Amino acid sequence: MKKTRPPEAASVSDAVSRRDFLADSGRLVTAACLAGVTAGAVRLSLPDVESGRRPRARLGAPADFKMGTVTWLQEHELFVCHKAHGFAAFSSRCPHLGCTVRRTTTGFRCPCHGARFDPEGRVVSGPARRALDWFAVETGPDGQLWVDRSRATEPGSFTPLRVAAAESAG
Amino acid sequence: MSFVADVVRAARALPQNLRHDLHPGVSADDSPGSRLRRSFLYHLFPLRVTERALAPATTFGLGLVSVALFILLTVTGLLLMFYYVPTPRDAYGSMLDIDNVVTFGRLCRRLHRFGADLMVAVVLLHLVRVVAQAAYRRRELNWLIGLGLASLLVGLAFTGYLLPWDQRSYWAVRVVTELLGLLPVVGRAMQLVLVGGAEVGAATLSRFYALHVALLPLGMLGCLVWHLWRIRKDGGLAAVEVDPPTVAAWPHLVLRVSLVLLGTTALVLFVALVQDAPLAPLANPLRPENPEKAPWYFLAVQEMVSYSALTGGVVIPVLTALGFLALPFLDRADLDVGYWLGARGERRTVLVAVVASGVVLGLGTVAYLTPELGAVLEALPPWAHDVLNPAGLMLCWTALVVVGTGLRTDAVRPALRAGIGALFVGLCVFTLLGMLRGPDWGLASPWEAFRRVF
Numbered sequence: 001m002k003k004t005r006p007p008e009a010a011s012v013s014d015a016v017s018r019r020d021f022l023a024d025s026g027r028l029v030t031a032a033c034l035a036g037v038t039a040g041a042v043r044l045s046l047p048d049v050e051s052g053r054r055p056r057a058r059l060g061a062p063a064d065f066k067m068g069t070v071t072w073l074q075e076h077e078l079f080v081c082h083k084a085h086g087f088a089a090f091s092s093r094c095p096h097l098g099c100t101v102r103r104t105t106t107g108f109r110c111p112c113h114g115a116r117f118d119p120e121g122r123v124v125s126g127p128a129r130r131a132l133d134w135f136a137v138e139t140g141p142d143g144q145l146w147v148d149r150s151r152a153t154e155p156g157s158f159t160p161l162r163v164a165a166a167e168s169a170g
Numbered sequence: 171m172s173f174v175a176d177v178v179r180a181a182r183a184l185p186q187n188l189r190h191d192l193h194p195g196v197s198a199d200d201s202p203g204s205r206l207r208r209s210f211l212y213h214l215f216p217l218r219v220t221e222r223a224l225a226p227a228t229t230f231g232l233g234l235v236s237v238a239l240f241i242l243l244t245v246t247g248l249l250l251m252f253y254y255v256p257t258p259r260d261a262y263g264s265m266l267d268i269d270n271v272v273t274f275g276r277l278c279r280r281l282h283r284f285g286a287d288l289m290v291a292v293v294l295l296h297l298v299r300v301v302a303q304a305a306y307r308r309r310e311l312n313w314l315i316g317l318g319l320a321s322l323l324v325g326l327a328f329t330g331y332l333l334p335w336d337q338r339s340y341w342a343v344r345v346v347t348e349l350l351g352l353l354p355v356v357g358r359a360m361q362l363v364l365v366g367g368a369e370v371g372a373a374t375l376s377r378f379y380a381l382h383v384a385l386l387p388l389g390m391l392g393c394l395v396w397h398l399w400r401i402r403k404d405g406g407l408a409a410v411e412v413d414p415p416t417v418a419a420w421p422h423l424v425l426r427v428s429l430v431l432l433g434t435t436a437l438v439l440f441v442a443l444v445q446d447a448p449l450a451p452l453a454n455p456l457r458p459e460n461p462e463k464a465p466w467y468f469l470a471v472q473e474m475v476s477y478s479a480l481t482g483g484v485v486i487p488v489l490t491a492l493g494f495l496a497l498p499f500l501d502r503a504d505l506d507v508g509y510w511l512g513a514r515g516e517r518r519t520v521l522v523a524v525v526a527s528g529v530v531l532g533l534g535t536v537a538y539l540t541p542e543l544g545a546v547l548e549a550l551p552p553w554a555h556d557v558l559n560p561a562g563l564m565l566c567w568t569a570l571v572v573v574g575t576g577l578r579t580d581a582v583r584p585a586l587r588a589g590i591g592a593l594f595v596g597l598c599v600f601t602l603l604g605m606l607r608g609p610d611w612g613l614a615s616p617w618e619a620f621r622r623v624f
Contacts, residue, residue, distance in 0.1 A: 045363040052368035074456050096479055097348040099341065099458045104610075111460035112345055113476035114611025125544065126611075127476050129552045 055150040059089065059137075062145050062161060070103070070119070078135075078147060079121075086158035089147045090121045091133040101132070108132070120156050131155045211424060216402060218416040219423045223407045231430045232296035238434035239289040240394065244387065246282040254333065256379035258372050261335035262452045269449065280442035286327055288438060290467045293323055301590055304583060305408035306498040307507045312400040313498045315393055321491075322390045329382035331465065332375065340453035341462045343378075344370050349475065349483040370455070409508035460609050469604030470597040476611065477538075477559035486565055490593065501583045516584045523571050523588035527595040530567055535560040535599055539613070564596035 016024075057076055065071050065082040072079055072092060077100065081088045092108075094101050099112035107124065108117040116124040121132030136151035137159045145161075180187075222228055253272055255264040268275040297320060300306055306313035332343045347370065351361040366373030401407070450459065464472040474482025506512035511520065537543050538560050547558055556562070571592040576585030608614030 042359075042363070046359065047362060047366050047373065050368040077456065097345045097475065097483075099345065099462065100456060102460065109610050111458050111610065112341065112462045113472070114607075123552075125548055127478055127555075129479075129555070 053149075056146055056148050058140065058142075059145040059147055061143070062087065062139065065145070072103070076147070079132075080137075080145070081120075081158075083158060086160040087137045087145060088153075088156075088158045089135050089137045090155070091135070093133070094128060095130045095132060096126070096128040122155055137161075211420065215419045215423055215427075216406065217419055219419050220406065220409070220411075220414045220416050222409060222411070222414060224417070224422055224426060228407065229299060230295075231426075232292055232299055234427060234430045235292045235434050236289060236296060237394065237398075238431045239285050239292065239438070240390065241431075242285045242435060242438060243282060243289065246278050246285065247383065247387075249278050250282055251383060256333065256375050258335060258375055258453075261333065261375065265334045265336070265449060276447075277442055280445070280447045281438055283447035284441045284445070285438050286330060287466075288434075288441075289323065290327055293320055294467075298594075301497070301587065302511055303408065303509060304501065304503070304507050304512070307408065307501070307504060309400070309404050309408060310498045312397060312404060314495065315397045315400060317494055319390060319393045319397060322386055322393065326382060326386045326390065327465070327467070329378040329386065332378045333382060334449060335375065335453045336450035337453055337459050338448070338450040338462070340370065340455065341458045342464055342468070343374065345462075345464075345472075345475075346468075347374075349479060352479055352484050353488075354484075407508060410504065410506070461607055461611060463604070463607065466601065466605075470600035473600040473604040473607070474561040477561045478556040480556050481559065481565070482561040486561060489565070493589075497586060501586055503581065503583050511587075512583070516579060516581070516587075519575055519579055519584050520587045520591055523575055524591035524595055527567060527571060527592035528599070531560065531564055531592075531596045531599050534563045534567075535603065538563075560596075560600070564593070564600075568592045568596070 053076075059073060059076065059078070059080055062082075065080050065087070067082055067084065070079050070081045077092045078089050079092055081090070092100050094110040094112070094115055096110065096113055096115050099110050101108040101110045101115070101117065104116075106116075107119045108121065109115070110126070110128070113127050115126035115128035117128070117132055118124050121134065123129070123131055132155070134153045134155050134157065136148045136153050138146050138148065139161055140146045250268065253264055253268050253275065255261060265279075268279050270276070272278075297316070300313070300316070328343075328346065332339045347361050347365050350364065351357050353360065364374070364377060366377050463469070471482065471487070474486060476482075511517045538547075547555065550558065568589050572585045572589035575588040576582065579585065603613075606613050606616065606619045608618060
């Protein structure tokens with residue numbers, strides 16, 4: 001026996017049928033699951049722990065850096081500069097795209113894309129848009145010279161260190 | 171004793187039974203060729219192909235050559251995986267082992283390296299062919315799949331570049347991952363996902379290895395099958411003819427396909443027998459070589475980046491990618507689809523635009539390199555350096571060419587072709603210049619540059 005539609009069904013016939021509702025729900029749930037899994041995979045790919053160096057590092061005894069010289073500390077990727085008015089440390093990493101700059105007679109030069117810097121790391125020409133990064137230098141309780149990468153300083157800002165001056169004079 | 175007799179009878183009948191049982195639906199007296207045809211080739215190829223599709227100058231078989239190289243690279247890549255060790259400590263040593271200890275190892279590495287170089291070149295030419303024939307028309311989806319394949323290829327070339335862990339690979343990856351960080355919004359996340367930490371190191375090598383040997387090749391295989399299937403679904407090569415003359419796919423198409431596959435393999439094998447694959451000294455994370463040069467297909471980008479990281483490394487690549495994605499949706503004309511460069515008048519306009527681009531971009535770049543103009547530009551504020559350089563000139567000139575050609579011909583297609591031509595000419599100028607770069611990023615004479623390469 002065939003069931004006839006109740007009269008009030010005519011008003012709801014425009015509404016979504018049970019079949020379509022269930023199918024759409026299924027699609028929605030599938031899409032949500034796929035989106036969740038994708039988001040999880042992307043999140044997993046983002047490393048939670050980044051290997052890298054600590055912000056503070058010991059550079060050595062102040063007397064190791066002779067007055068008027070610029071020393072390249074390869075393992076720290078730093079140039080340490082000792083002048084009459086104190087010590088300074090700046091990065092040997094090119095601010096353009098991260099290659100290691102080399103010393104030239106007029107300052108520094110990057111072998112990857114030709115950026116040139118003056119002896120204090122300011123941009124002379126080439127694709128670099130800012131100077132080499134300068135970091136704060138201080139003497140630790142052990143009397144050694146320390147760098148603090150979390151504290152950036154202006155190019156040309158030397159830290160006067162009395163201990164260092166006495167040692168290098170002696 | 172009937173057991174023994176049965177075994178003997180079964181053994182005697184084995185060849186015929188095998189032939190019958192392993193090829194259901196094929197009668198035993200069919201020739202081997204016909205079995206192969208029915209069971210396999212007719213699933214790959216259509217029964218008949220147009221005569222035009224078989225003419226060499228229609229496509230130069232560039233897509234097929236790419237498929238041949240994909241197979242070659244998969245086979246040699248799998249063999250190299252037997253010996254390669256993806257850790258910073260052992261990777262370079264395993265490269266030396268492959269070159270010097272493993273029997274046929276050096277040949278295998280050369281095949282893989284030159285096959286990859288050739289694939290980049292052939293896929294680029296394939297793209298040029300499709301643009302020059304407007305073969306993307308009414309094949310919009312397949313054009314997008316093709317662009318996906320091209321970007322997967324760039325990803326494979328780039329990830330494979332790091333694996334030897336030599337000076338070149340290490341610094342190329344350091345530079346490119348720094349560039350990625352400059353991309354707006356997603357750049358920093360992409361950089362972290364690729365590098366796997368703050369510095370390029372063991373985590374980076376693991377990730378690049380996984381991408382290079384699994385994720386990207388599988389993606390490429392999937393897209394390749396889809397790409398080939400779409401060609402048949404779209405009715406073969408793009409053309410506007412009605413009822414063109416056809417021939418049977420067997421033997422005409424199959425013979426030519428076999429010849430292209432064999433010829434490609436022979437070509438790479440020949441190069442691999444006479445030329446050595448490059449291997450720089452072990453990677454030193456503290457000191458790049460001087461100069462540190464990118465592979466030839468990235469030289470133009472390296473040159474542009476040496477003017478401005480933002481313009482050359484981010485703005486131009488992103489705009490180029492967007493332009494290529496939009497191409498079939500901008501050009502809606504059905505005229506001359508499948509034929510080289512369309513009408514004669516249009517060809518001349520495009521040619522004029524390309525030649526003018528060569529002159530303008532060549533002279534502009536030379537002018538930029540003169541000390542006089544350099545001194546003037548140095549006095550400008552930093553933001554001006556990102557615009558007033560040859561890469562910026564190429565961008566503005568290309569836009570000018572597109573608008574100018576469009577207004578002159580009052581059509582979209584010649585405008586787009588002239589624009590792509592201008593871009594291509596610019597990239598050629600930058601590649602040539604990149605080849606001439608020597609120590610301290612100075613310019614060497616062509617002879618010196620040639621000697622450095624060979």
